Amino acid sequence: MATAKLSLNSKEVEFTPGETILQVAWRNGVKIPTLCYLKDCTPTGACRICLVEVTGARTLVASCATPASNGMEVFTDTEKVHRARRLAVELMLGSGEHNCLLCEANGECKLQELAYEYGVSAGRFEGASQHYPTEDQNPLIIRDFSKCILCGRCVQACNEVQVNRAIGFGYRGAEAKIITAGDRPYDESDCVFCGQCVQVCPTGALTEKKAKGLGRPWETKKVRTTCPYCGVGCQLWLHVKGGKVIKVTGVEGAQPNRGRLCVKGRFGYDFIHSPERLTSPLIKQADGSFKEASWDEALDLVAERFTEIKQKHGPDAIAGVSCARSTNEDSYQMQKLFRAVIGTNNIDHCART
Amino acid sequence: MTNSFADFDKAKMFFVIGSNMTEAHPVAASFVKNAVNAGAQLVLVDPRRTALADFAKIHLPLKVGSDIALLNGLMHVLIKEDLYAKEYVQNCTVGFEELRAAVEKYPPERAEEISGVPVEQIVEVARLLAANRPAMLIYTLGITEHTCGVNNVLSCANLQMLLGNVGFECGGVNPLRGQNNVQGACDMGALPNVYPGYQKVNEPAAKAKFEKAWGVDLDDKIGLMIPAMMDGLPTGQVKAFYIFGENLANTEPDISHVEHCLESAEFVVANDIFPTETTRFADVIFPAAAWSEDDGTFTNSERRVNRVRKAVNPPGQAKPNWWVFKQIAKRMGQDWASNSGQEIWDNEISVLAPQMAGIKFERIEHDGLQWPVPDLNHLGTPFLHKEGCFTCGLGNFKAVEWTPPAEVADEDFPLVLSTGRRLYHYHTRTQTGRSGGLNDLLGQETADISVADAQRLGISQGQKVAVSSRRGRVEVAARVTPEVPPGMVWMAFHFREGCANWLTNPVYDPVSQTAEYKACAVKIEPL
Numbered sequence: 001m002a003t004a005k006l007s008l009n010s011k012e013v014e015f016t017p018g019e020t021i022l023q024v025a026w027r028n029g030v031k032i033p034t035l036c037y038l039k040d041c042t043p044t045g046a047c048r049i050c051l052v053e054v055t056g057a058r059t060l061v062a063s064c065a066t067p068a069s070n071g072m073e074v075f076t077d078t079e080k081v082h083r084a085r086r087l088a089v090e091l092m093l094g095s096g097e098h099n100c101l102l103c104e105a106n107g108e109c110k111l112q113e114l115a116y117e118y119g120v121s122a123g124r125f126e127g128a129s130q131h132y133p134t135e136d137q138n139p140l141i142i143r144d145f146s147k148c149i150l151c152g153r154c155v156q157a158c159n160e161v162q163v164n165r166a167i168g169f170g171y172r173g174a175e176a177k178i179i180t181a182g183d184r185p186y187d188e189s190d191c192v193f194c195g196q197c198v199q200v201c202p203t204g205a206l207t208e209k210k211a212k213g214l215g216r217p218w219e220t221k222k223v224r225t226t227c228p229y230c231g232v233g234c235q236l237w238l239h240v241k242g243g244k245v246i247k248v249t250g251v252e253g254a255q256p257n258r259g260r261l262c263v264k265g266r267f268g269y270d271f272i273h274s275p276e277r278l279t280s281p282l283i284k285q286a287d288g289s290f291k292e293a294s295w296d297e298a299l300d301l302v303a304e305r306f307t308e309i310k311q312k313h314g315p316d317a318i319a320g321v322s323c324a325r326s327t328n329e330d331s332y333q334m335q336k337l338f339r340a341v342i343g344t345n346n347i348d349h350c351a352r353t
Numbered sequence: 354m355t356n357s358f359a360d361f362d363k364a365k366m367f368f369v370i371g372s373n374m375t376e377a378h379p380v381a382a383s384f385v386k387n388a389v390n391a392g393a394q395l396v397l398v399d400p401r402r403t404a405l406a407d408f409a410k411i412h413l414p415l416k417v418g419s420d421i422a423l424l425n426g427l428m429h430v431l432i433k434e435d436l437y438a439k440e441y442v443q444n445c446t447v448g449f450e451e452l453r454a455a456v457e458k459y460p461p462e463r464a465e466e467i468s469g470v471p472v473e474q475i476v477e478v479a480r481l482l483a484a485n486r487p488a489m490l491i492y493t494l495g496i497t498e499h500t501c502g503v504n505n506v507l508s509c510a511n512l513q514m515l516l517g518n519v520g521f522e523c524g525g526v527n528p529l530r531g532q533n534n535v536q537g538a539c540d541m542g543a544l545p546n547v548y549p550g551y552q553k554v555n556e557p558a559a560k561a562k563f564e565k566a567w568g569v570d571l572d573d574k575i576g577l578m579i580p581a582m583m584d585g586l587p588t589g590q591v592k593a594f595y596i597f598g599e600n601l602a603n604t605e606p607d608i609s610h611v612e613h614c615l616e617s618a619e620f621v622v623a624n625d626i627f628p629t630e631t632t633r634f635a636d637v638i639f640p641a642a643a644w645s646e647d648d649g650t651f652t653n654s655e656r657r658v659n660r661v662r663k664a665v666n667p668p669g670q671a672k673p674n675w676w677v678f679k680q681i682a683k684r685m686g687q688d689w690a691s692n693s694g695q696e697i698w699d700n701e702i703s704v705l706a707p708q709m710a711g712i713k714f715e716r717i718e719h720d721g722l723q724w725p726v727p728d729l730n731h732l733g734t735p736f737l738h739k740e741g742c743f744t745c746g747l748g749n750f751k752a753v754e755w756t757p758p759a760e761v762a763d764e765d766f767p768l769v770l771s772t773g774r775r776l777y778h779y780h781t782r783t784q785t786g787r788s789g790g791l792n793d794l795l796g797q798e799t800a801d802i803s804v805a806d807a808q809r810l811g812i813s814q815g816q817k818v819a820v821s822s823r824r825g826r827v828e829v830a831a832r833v834t835p836e837v838p839p840g841m842v843w844m845a846f847h848f849r850e851g852c853a854n855w856l857t858n859p860v861y862d863p864v865s866q867t868a869e870y871k872a873c874a875v876k877i878e879p880l
Contacts (some may be wrong), residue, residue: 139790162379163386163408192776193794194379210789223664226651226721228644229779231530232358232381233653235720238645238664245645245664255720256358256655262379263791264779269645271787272665276627278640279669290638295670295680298637303684305620305636309592315572319582319591322543323598323624323674324535326641327649327661329697330674331534331541332549334597337678338576340567341685345554345576346591349543350599351535 094125105204355525371495426464438517448750455752487524545576550706798851
């Protein structure tokens with residue numbers, strides 16, 4: 001098969017049939033802004049931000065939803081394109097209450113980014129007649145419909161990525177709304193609180209309740225780590241501010257989870273800051289109560305008792321269970337303690353449960 | 354897992370058995386659902402109609418503990434109808450004749466009698482598997498938590514080898530590990546029979562290697578597994594018990610027995626991040642740094658060694674666990690050089706465990722590497738036994754016979770209790786129970802029962818019931834659901850009150866010593 005080629009901003013580039021204009025452009029380092037586009041999902045062309053000019057086409061085309069074809073002539077950076085993108089942003093800004101001051105998404109909002117880039121402010125278009133009240137009748141997710149631009153990314157994340165099939169479009173025209181379970185709250189729907197919808201939301205329409213007010217993107221440090229729950233080993237970002245983890249998100253493109261998380265991985269992080277944490281070595285007293293001790297006291301006691309029991313009953317009178325939740329280095333170290341120091345192979349963990 | 358999670362959304366056929374993926378491994382399940390949406394076929398084998406059933410071409414609701422009968426039945430059909438991978442079997446495996454002889458005794462009629470799965474479905478699934486190769490076989494604790502757990506696993510491997518499905522992308526035998534680092538704890542030799550990297554303690558060369566590395570004499574006698582350790586406490590065979598981060602008093606079968614054992618210990622030490630039902634029995638408790646408070650690695654189900662990073666400081670005087678062990682060693686006369694997670698991995702683990710030789714912290718800054726990684730230029734191993742060239746030479750068929758669970762339903766205890774995990778909590782809730790919001794999503798244990806049993810026993814939705822076995826009794830709310838077949842009660846072990854382990858049977862697979870959490874006899878009464 002002859003190599004397929006198209007002209008991209010007057011430069012000839014090759015492509016594989018099946019690729020969209022957007023994919024070809026991005027692969028060749030040409031920037032096209034997107035909003036509704038969600039990688040690996042069916043393109044919808046809903047937001048009209050990725051419009052480009054194709055010679056001979058009747059109108060501008062959505063590059064995310066248009067397949068590249070041989071001999072095509074594409075322009076991504078013309079005045080016509082810019083005008084159309086500006087209009088799309090203005091329409092979206094007019095569709096709700098896009099007030100950035102108190103918005104949790106401030107600083108990572110795609111709409112804000114585009115408005116800044118194209119020098120657009122709200123006001124040219126009147127707000128939509130229909131405003132739905134904010135819905136937060138659940139412990140984890142806040143839905144602020146006044147910031148929803150109906151891009152459909154949450155619908156795709158729920159249906160095409162996580163396949164939980166809880167979120168969809170409802171109503172029509174100016175009444176259009178993202179809904180769950182025939183327009184009932186999240187917690188009365190099939191939602192399993194994986195939070196993927198929040199992760200993909202380009203504005204402040206979907207935000208995390210637990211992270212509200214705790215820190216904004218430029219104030220937090222992101223630390224990559226591995227989830228502490230099941231054996232899938234999802235890669236996640238810890239968002240850290242002031243010595244606290246305030247939020248967790250999935251690492252896009254990372255193996256094995258490719259940005260996905262479940263309810264435990266995304267929302268099960270704050271136990272580390274619980275006031276119930278053990279913070280001091282404890283030694284049991286004669287009356288059965290625990291008394292705080294220094295590390296030296298507690299370590300000395302354990303070493304003495306182990307030595308004594310080993311001398312009196314042999315090393316096999318001591319047994320240990322390691323932890324399948326902790327790190328490899330911790331498990332290595334514990335089996336080494338048992339084998340090399342105590343002198344027994346009585347070391348196991350709950351490999352079987 | 355012989356294969357990788359990256360295979361899931363590319364696979365064309367799945368055989369998922371004893372795995373409630375959407376609740377226990379939700380992200381892995383999402384890739385299976387992606388594949389099904391793209392045209393892959395899914396056969397789901399589970400007594401319960403779990404959420405994945407909506408995506409399955411066929412759901413086989415087998416009776417609890419009948420897996421081997423069903424699997425042998427499938428293999429019977431494959432051989433009888435000449436649908437198995439003859440060339441693969443001939444070139445890559447041994448033991449086929451023994452397998453043939455064993456499965457000969459499981460015609461679909463007998464498999465139906467034991468498993469409750471109709472003959473037609475057994476035949477249909479066998480043909481479906483033969484027509485769609487490779488298939489990925491995925492299992493979880495529904496396979497292993499039986500007195501015949503090891504035989505269940507062997508049976509799964511037999512099926513996949515008979516189909517010629519081991520050694521290829523999108524094939525293989527894929528156990529989903531329940532805990533983030535249970536794979537790693539095994540790899541690290543936190544097992545009584547092997548050093549790090551599965552080098553046997555009773556093999557002179559391995560023993561000599563570790564004696565040299567650690568500068569000590571080592572014992573070549575295989576140690577005790579958890580059930581024997583526990584039973585050794587009341588008899589005095591075990592005097593001191595060191596429990597690191599495990600809440601045994603809730604997770605082990607028959608809590609009354611477990612607590613009796615822990616009470617009888619002469620000296621108990623615990624490392625933990627919270628006071629638990631288990632630390633009550635400790636004489637000394639060390640406060641540990643938690644996940645995100647220390648640097649190290651976890652190894653996931655697909656053998657990928659991933660970095661775990663410190664993001665915040667541990668509270669109060671809490672310290673990393675490795676430091677605690679190092680300090681005890683020091684006080685018992687050994688000064689260990691490594692002084693961080695990275696030094697332990699780079700200078701000891703990757704030097705001593707051949708599978709990890711090519712893994713150093715600097716190589717896993719981003720995505721981790723899948724062992725075996727024999728050298729520093731190796732890119733890792735996404736799937737094992739490539740093209741049917743088994744690591745051990747030839748794939749070994751091990752013919753196995755079906756055996757029933759140790760305790761089956763009878764007149765006094767007419768229902769089967771099966772246990773597992775639910776979506777919103779993890780194990781004994783030491784972590785998820787202290788993470789905001791999760792208790793609101795699931796705040797109590799329930800006894801899940803079928804509509805038919807609820808009607809027969811006069812139990813309404815949410816009504817308090819007593820569930821009892823020969824070992825204990827709990828009071829919980831009934832959850833009447835079409836997920837559960839008649840004759841079954843399904844419960845989890847997330848809540849101390851109503852924990853299924855007051856009821857479960859402390860009987861074990863003779864080889865793995867895995868407890869039969871998936872089957873015991875109970876009765877249920879409305880309160």
